[in-house]
Amino acid sequence: MRTGAPPANDAQPVLLGNGAQPSPGIQEQDLQRQERFEDELIMDLERDQFVAETSRPVPRAVLSARVTAGLWALRVFVVIVSLMVIYTFVDQLH
Numbered sequence: 037m038r039t040g041a042p043p044a045n046d047a048q049p050v051l052l053g054n055g056a057q058p059s060p061g062i063q064e065q066d067l068q069r070q071e072r073f074e075d076e077l078i079m080d081l082e083r084d085q086f087v088a089e090t091s092r093p094v095p096r097a098v099l100s101a102r103v104t105a106g107l108w109a110l111r112v113f114v115v116i117v118s119l120m121v122i123y124t125f126v127d128q129l130h
Contacts, residue, residue, distance in 0.1 A: 081089065099107075
């Protein structure tokens, strides 16, 4: 069983020959490695520890006004389409 935190990556960002930073794919690999390590730690928890760890509420996301309006429009669309499906189903019964 592993204990402790994964090795820290304290290296400064490396600049390529043209002054650009390396691709974000490298950071994704580091994140995937970190997630795997956390998954391994979670698998070793007792049931009550697992429940306590996973039952913490997630804070509400801060969304822009456009995104909020888009989500409300999507909700309205789903309700309208659902009503249309129900109406069509009931109409076909007769």
